[in-house]
Amino acid sequence: MATAPTLLGHNQLVRPRQPGSTARRRNLLFDVAGISPTLALYGAFLVVPTLFAVFLSFTNWDVIGPIKWAGFGNWSRFFSDPVAHHSLLVTFELAGLSWLAQTPLAMVLGIWVAGTQRYRAVYAAIYLVPLLLSTAGLSIMWEDLLFPQYGGLAWLGAHLHMAFLDHNWLGSQDLALFTIVVIIAWQFVPFHTLIFQAGRRAVPATLYDAATVDGATVRQAFWHVTLPQLRYSIVTSSTLVLVGSLTYFDIIYILTLGGPGDTTRVLAMDMYNTGFTETEFGYASVLATVLGLLGIAVAAALVRWTGFGSMEGGQEGIW
Amino acid sequence: MATITLEKVSKVYPNGLPAVTDLDLEVAEGELMVLVGPSGSGKTTALRMVAGLEDITSGTLRMGGQVVNDLPPKDRNVAMVFQSYALYPHMTVAENIGFALKLRKMPKDQIKAKVRDAAQMLGLTDYLNSKPAQLSGGQRQRVAMGRAIVREPSVFLMDEPLSNLDAKMRVQMRAEISRIQRRVGVATMYVTHDQTEAMTMGDRVAVLHMGRLQQCGTPQMLYERPDNIFVAAFIGSPAMNLYEAGISSDGEQVVIGSQSLALPRGLLESRPGLAAMKGRKVVVGIRPEHLSDAALAPSPGPGTTLYADVELIEALGHELEVHFLIDATRARSEEAAAAQETADLGGAPALTMAGAKSEGVARVSPRSQLKAGSRAAFVVDTEHLHFFDPDTGAAIWN
Numbered sequence: 001m002a003t004a005p006t007l008l009g010h011n012q013l014v015r016p017r018q019p020g021s022t023a024r025r026r027n028l029l030f031d032v033a034g035i036s037p038t039l040a041l042y043g044a045f046l047v048v049p050t051l052f053a054v055f056l057s058f059t060n061w062d063v064i065g066p067i068k069w070a071g072f073g074n075w076s077r078f079f080s081d082p083v084a085h086h087s088l089l090v091t092f093e094l095a096g097l098s099w100l101a102q103t104p105l106a107m108v109l110g111i112w113v114a115g116t117q118r119y120r121a122v123y124a125a126i127y128l129v130p131l132l133l134s135t136a137g138l139s140i141m142w143e144d145l146l147f148p149q150y151g152g153l154a155w156l157g158a159h160l161h162m163a164f165l166d167h168n169w170l171g172s173q174d175l176a177l178f179t180i181v182v183i184i185a186w187q188f189v190p191f192h193t194l195i196f197q198a199g200r201r202a203v204p205a206t207l208y209d210a211a212t213v214d215g216a217t218v219r220q221a222f223w224h225v226t227l228p229q230l231r232y233s234i235v236t237s238s239t240l241v242l243v244g245s246l247t248y249f250d251i252i253y254i255l256t257l258g259g260p261g262d263t264t265r266v267l268a269m270d271m272y273n274t275g276f277t278e279t280e281f282g283y284a285s286v287l288a289t290v291l292g293l294l295g296i297a298v299a300a301a302l303v304r305w306t307g308f309g310s311m312e313g314g315q316e317g318i319w
Numbered sequence: 320m321a322t323i324t325l326e327k328v329s330k331v332y333p334n335g336l337p338a339v340t341d342l343d344l345e346v347a348e349g350e351l352m353v354l355v356g357p358s359g360s361g362k363t364t365a366l367r368m369v370a371g372l373e374d375i376t377s378g379t380l381r382m383g384g385q386v387v388n389d390l391p392p393k394d395r396n397v398a399m400v401f402q403s404y405a406l407y408p409h410m411t412v413a414e415n416i417g418f419a420l421k422l423r424k425m426p427k428d429q430i431k432a433k434v435r436d437a438a439q440m441l442g443l444t445d446y447l448n449s450k451p452a453q454l455s456g457g458q459r460q461r462v463a464m465g466r467a468i469v470r471e472p473s474v475f476l477m478d479e480p481l482s483n484l485d486a487k488m489r490v491q492m493r494a495e496i497s498r499i500q501r502r503v504g505v506a507t508m509y510v511t512h513d514q515t516e517a518m519t520m521g522d523r524v525a526v527l528h529m530g531r532l533q534q535c536g537t538p539q540m541l542y543e544r545p546d547n548i549f550v551a552a553f554i555g556s557p558a559m560n561l562y563e564a565g566i567s568s569d570g571e572q573v574v575i576g577s578q579s580l581a582l583p584r585g586l587l588e589s590r591p592g593l594a595a596m597k598g599r600k601v602v603v604g605i606r607p608e609h610l611s612d613a614a615l616a617p618s619p620g621p622g623t624t625l626y627a628d629v630e631l632i633e634a635l636g637h638e639l640e641v642h643f644l645i646d647a648t649r650a651r652s653e654e655a656a657a658a659q660e661t662a663d664l665g666g667a668p669a670l671t672m673a674g675a676k677s678e679g680v681a682r683v684s685p686r687s688q689l690k691a692g693s694r695a696a697f698v699v700d701t702e703h704l705h706f707f708d709p710d711t712g713a714a715i716w717n
Contacts, residue, residue: 228407
């Protein structure tokens with residue numbers, strides 16, 4: 001029997017497919033056509049540049065001259081480069097400190113904002129302002145605030161008789177990295193608060209009723225209901241914080257340029273300097289590739305360890 | 320083990336909305352008390368107040384004689400089964416059942432033993448390590464029951480525990496819950512909007528409407544002697560036929576539309592209050608089973624027959640449900656309407672046709688030859704008529 005023509009290509013997906021049949025070929029064509037716009041964008045802006053960077057990491061190139069094959073030269077340099085190793089360490093420090101600064105705070109705020117009182121919504125709206133600011137703008141604002149002697153914080157310190165506020169926050173070897181962590185947190189905690197707020201709101205109220213009747217105190221309800229129910233929010237937020245911190249660049253570039261000394265010089269900063277200041281694009285590409293691989297590894301590890309990928313459990317038990 | 324006593328218990332929400340007003344109720348040890356009513360009747364709020372999940376605005380709540388108004392839920396030793404089961408999704412069945420015991424810091428091996436016993440009783444032994452998401456609706460329901468009984472509570476509360484199950488499972492779990500409740504033997508409050516559940520499960524049934532207790536009694540008592548129009552319309556399926564009517568001035572007949580029925584002596588004696596209604600309007604109630612096909616009756620007495628147009632016949636095998644239109648005005652009290660809405664979910668929508676024809680239902684023998692579209696004569700079992708005051712909605716007895 002001949003196949004009746006259909007208007008919708010979708011309909012053919014449900015038909016049993018015969019290998020090599022016209023229907024199958026037509027399906028494939030339809031599928032490819034359907035995803036091609038996304039595929040093209042993904043390819044042009046992600047796959048091609050990534051592959052190009054990986055390729056460049058095996059070459060020497062100063063942009064002006066020709067690209068020269070360098071084999072594993074740049075890679076062996078990376079493995080014995082104390083500067084890169086230090087940058088890697090700073091990068092990990094920044095990621096770890098950012099996680100410590102952002103995730104617990106965002107969780108507490110998110111749970112709080114998820115409450116039903118109206119003033120919380122107003123507060124949350126004000127609180128989200130940092131998300132709307134450009135990174136460059138807020139960096140300059142913070143620079144002014146933190147400027148020793150003349151900055152806003154120093155002024156406040158003088159008027160409130162809290163001298164400890166007047167510090168060379170960004171110029172001190174001991175404080176610069178922590179200061180950067182605080183500024184990044186200021187920028188991103190509101191966003192992560194949103195994640196936790198949504199997560200908390202998705203927890204059915206009856207679970208708390210059940211826990212209350214079961215005899216749980218507020219703290220026990222938090223440990224046994226809220227925290228496990230926020231598991232996927234925690235994974236999502238943590239992944240974004242950690243992977244985001246690995247490639248964090250702009251605030252550092254504007255505020256410290258990696259200094260003082262090399263205390264805030266993260267790998268991304270190193271990569272930028274190597275590429276655009278020293279025009280060693282081959283070696284810069286090694287650093288870029290390392291960053292990319294690290295990001296993928298961290299994300300994959302989080303997803304794997306937490307069972308996020310399979311999403312079993314969840315809230316399906318409720319209904 | 321404890322009795323539950325509510326004395327003039329009221330709940331007014333912060334926005335001024337009264338949810339429950341002056342509720343008096345006593346649930347004895349081992350008794351299963353069903354709170355039934357349409358949505359918004361305050362039954363769940365009443366239950367939540369007993370659980371301690373909702374503050375009591377005024378009145379006294381006692382458990383085993385002790386006033387517990389201000390006692391936090393964990394000190395009331397109540398167990399509750401929720402409509403949505405509210406199982407902890409991240410815990411296994413065993414962890415769910417044992418959670419309350421774990422919070423009480425009971426030793427692990429004891430918890431294990433208790434959980435095992437409960438699981439055995441509920442047929443959940445093979446699922447102890449499963450997560451709720453992997454269970455069927457009926458199994459989740461059993462886990463919720465297990466979680467409640469494992470604690471050996473002194474009071475058992477259930478909030479529409481069957482409403483998320485399909486019809487077949489509901490009938491099965493209905494029996495199972497009754498069995499478990501009898502076995503556990505504690506005072507139980509069971510909330511439902513389903514009058515069938517209320518009738519089949521309750522030792523006693525409390526009917527609530529608009530936050531007020533309408534009547535409390537055994538299912539049979541509510542069915543046979545409803546205190547008011549609301550209870551009459553709410554209890555029973557198909558629902559009682561309620562029409563506006565009048566008592567003749569000699570007090571010997573009830574006039575329904577253009578027809579009338581003779582009031583038998585027995586009826587007048589058992590309802591002395593009817594004597595005061597001579598020449599006045601009443602609402603008359605006729606249960607569907609008190610109407611039978613006149614063609615099958617040997618010799619209907621005078622003044623026992625009502626005529627109506629058959630609209631639709633539903634054959635149920637053991638009986639026929641005959642939907643008819645009768646020349647009368649359906650009692651249009653707000654309460655009857657609210658009760659109808661919830662009680663008679665399967666029934667046809669109430670239509671008020673031109674010429675004041677009102678619908679009704681009769682349950683007749685399957686031998687009846689009645690056909691849709693034909694004119695039928697129904698013999699009315701007049702001994703079982705119900706009468707209500709149209710102004711107050713109260714049943715007329717004394």
